Amino acid sequence: MAAPLTDNEALFQFLLRMGDNTLILGHRVSEWCGHAPVLEEDIALANTALDLIGQTQMWLGLAGEVQGEGKSADDLAFLRDVWDFRNLLLVEVPNEDFGRTLMRQFLFDAWHSIQLGHLMKSSDDRIAAIAAKTSKEVTYHLERSADTVVGLGDGTAQSHDFMQTALDYLWPYVGEMFTSDPVDAAMVKAGIAPDPASLRADYDVLIKRVLTEATLTIPDSDFAHKGGRTGAMHTEHLGHLLTHMQWLQRAYPGASW
């Protein structure tokens, strides 16, 4: 039904995908503030959220430039409604408990670190620069989330159960990271970003190593929920998240903060 994508539109969509992932995940992680199981985790979660918000400023800032309608990163973050978001469904699912939060973080970090590794070689210098700047942070996130997944998976029987339950719940949201569409095709053609499907092999190796060490079982299913990165069908959770995230900007339009 849609007209064919221009290169610029495709680039804009790609940048939204990167920025919305970090925005929404950063928001979810920030919900933990003051409620973590132990002080060190309060600090670590705040730190992760902080990094992700900083990355969002870069991605959505560039998205606004590319779009060329004079929109700032804040405009994009706070003034779009559900259907205009392009994040993976994975990052919008509720925190539920610390186990699901960390498992979600790990499953995302693993993809994120591989993706940024490729983007450092992007033909678009601006993207390569953001990837270079953020990949150190993300490497650290991955180290931390992987360690925690291992610690809890291979901890007590109870913590193992929490982590297996989290993995089972989240697994159907993993496949979306590796689906490709015309936006991705345009990015590949322009040498801007890799084909998502091409990251799957590295990803599987990485998570298999960690989840095995964590004594967890990867579900035997390749069913994947879709609709987040295209915007076709988000979960019901995103709308609730936005009511909080966008409240002040919506209630007091045009104010400066």
Next chain:
Amino acid sequence: MAAPLTDNEALFQFLLRMGDNTLILGHRVSEWCGHAPVLEEDIALANTALDLIGQTQMWLGLAGEVQGEGKSADDLAFLRDVWDFRNLLLVEVPNEDFGRTLMRQFLFDAWHSIQLGHLMKSSDDRIAAIAAKTSKEVTYHLERSADTVVGLGDGTAQSHDFMQTALDYLWPYVGEMFTSDPVDAAMVKAGIAPDPASLRADYDVLIKRVLTEATLTIPDSDFAHKGGRTGAMHTEHLGHLLTHMQWLQRAYPGASW
């Protein structure tokens, strides 16, 4: 610090108090939709919420008329921020569990039914008419919530504990119903509404009877949280509630629904 109240301003404040109570409590009760312990309760809770929203339309509709700025009940419900709300703190506390929800309902219904009994004799015909129309509904709410409080208080040891915990938590929010201020003084003087303090004796008799039958212990403290009905200091919960309740009106100003 404020200028003295005109009679009209006082009447407006009084109507906001009535309407904001039913609005916010109706909203809280509606949060249960689809999640109640048993089908009959899903129906009953939806019914209570529905009545309260209907009452809100009357109270806030009249408030808008009295204010004389051309505001509708919807404008008042969906376009004020926390500090302009005048509901009791009691009605904005989170549902937590079914026990707290029903105990809150009972503690409110008991006051509400007594208050409406007086308002049926209000010197303001419009108020007397609303009171007459709504008091039947509220009598039924009270019957139902009292029965449920008794059933659960005098049920199992576990259900008793839930209800006692709920009562202990909510008790400090009861006193606010009976505090008086210049708005109330103006209402008393005009024969519009009773002095809140004057309802306490009837209230105490009523709830003592029910809570005794429920084998529950009324906490031995007369400490009372204040600030809701004057707007001086709401709880942190109200702001979160408004992000949901007002979302669409805030995000799409001027639209008609």
Next chain:
Amino acid sequence: PEKLAAFQARIDAGEKIEPKDWMPAGYRKTLIRQIGQHAHSEIVGQLPEGNWITRAPTLERKAILLAKVQDEAGHGLYLYCAAETLGVSRDELTEMLLDGRMKYSSIFNYPTLNWADMGAVGWLVDGAAIMNQVPLQRTSFGPYSRAMIRVCKEESFHARQGFDAIRKMATGTPAQKKMAQDAVNRLWFPALMMFGPSDADSVHSTQSMAWKIKMNTNDELRQKFVDQTVPQIEFLGLDLPDDGIKWNEERGHYDYSDPDWSEFFDVIKGNGPCNTDRLAARNKAWKDGQWVRDGLLAHARKKAAAKVAAE
């Protein structure tokens, strides 16, 4: 076999079968499945609409939505009662829902993502349900038939309210119109799937139709729904959600594209967008409510015992 023939003769004569009457085991079993599934659909169906109750944009819309969801819970109640006359308790049926042994309508495994969905659900989803249910008012099992009569009356009211709500959106601001279009696009095919796969592919249909548990073929009802709905979409000024929709002069019906049945079977298998969350929500409500049900039961027993002692 003699009994069976007499039973069939009664049905063919348009008599109602009542709970105390003899009935074949298969008839009973099929009815329990069908009525139970319908009851569960009403219960789970509260969730996608409940998702927007706290965000309803006006007091009136909130009241309408609350009333509708309350009605749905009420329908659940009638239907569980009808099923109970067949010898299965509401709690048994509930347990079967919660552990996945019984299904509910797959439509409720789709998310509600904008306010126009509240209109579209009433108009399209309740509209499709009514197509199924109106003929069932004449079904052979008495309690089911009577329940459907009550249900249908309320459902058509909901469908009209839903249409009114989406009309407001379709004729509103550009953003509202966009929401309406988005809702129709997302819900069109799932609504078509509500009638089930083509009867050619359905095993139980023939027997159910003979028993008057099923009154029309799936394809008949689906066509009727399309024929009724397409002009409404056009009336609303929205784009048709399917390029394949075209008036077929010869057939006197609208042609339309077949839904993606692999998606249908995927959702039934548990892989719809919301299956996990819907069942989790119902399980949580049931589990969190255990103490309430226990408490109320214990109190009722105490009161009954006190009454006996007093006599």
Next chain:
Amino acid sequence: PEKLAAFQARIDAGEKIEPKDWMPAGYRKTLIRQIGQHAHSEIVGQLPEGNWITRAPTLERKAILLAKVQDEAGHGLYLYCAAETLGVSRDELTEMLLDGRMKYSSIFNYPTLNWADMGAVGWLVDGAAIMNQVPLQRTSFGPYSRAMIRVCKEESFHARQGFDAIRKMATGTPAQKKMAQDAVNRLWFPALMMFGPSDADSVHSTQSMAWKIKMNTNDELRQKFVDQTVPQIEFLGLDLPDDGIKWNEERGHYDYSDPDWSEFFDVIKGNGPCNTDRLAARNKAWKDGQWVRDGLLAHARKKAAAKVAAE
């Protein structure tokens, strides 16, 4: 008594007492209470600001707030470590917080009700805290003194950021200015109360001052805070939150109204607007996190055991 005199002499000479040094039981006890209470305040202090993190109006404001709350958790960590050198574990201190045996600063029992509160908390609350803490950098107990040096550096940064945030509000739209005024009105007296009742009414003060655990009287610090803050409120163009504020030429200080100390004692007793919810939130976090702490500990032990076995 001889030891005691020597101890006091060291303090008078400005020496630092270190954990392994001898110290009077009262000194240890008072320090544990004071440092623990301070640590708890940092932890509970995350909650009123955390309340707005998910509603921060811009990405930058969200980042600033996250960084601040992260710093507070970090301060909690330093302070618990300082307290641990006195022979009490972090878990013991936490249990005492959770069951109400130990207190935290009463200011955190007030709610944060609009976005300007995020500015006002940084500016007024952290501002008042710094008044208390700057002199404590010279406190006699080494680990405490060193913790305070780190804390103060970050706190003054927070106070400046807070002032910047509220300045933006005070010079913004009328609605924003209203929020700023509302925040100052609500938080002014609670901020004054942070210095504690007048020393005339305080029992522990004299001994604590001799031990250099407390460096100034409550009234001195409160006056200093008022003198610093009043001109800032005027600079912001906001109304003063207290009619009693007036420059007193003779004293060279601002006069101000005494806070309502009955409210202060009420809040300490547990009757502040948020006491119950704050403690409930911390208790829930601790209880829900039990399996995480257990799991990580079990894993660490397994790893250690495996390492030993490998050697």
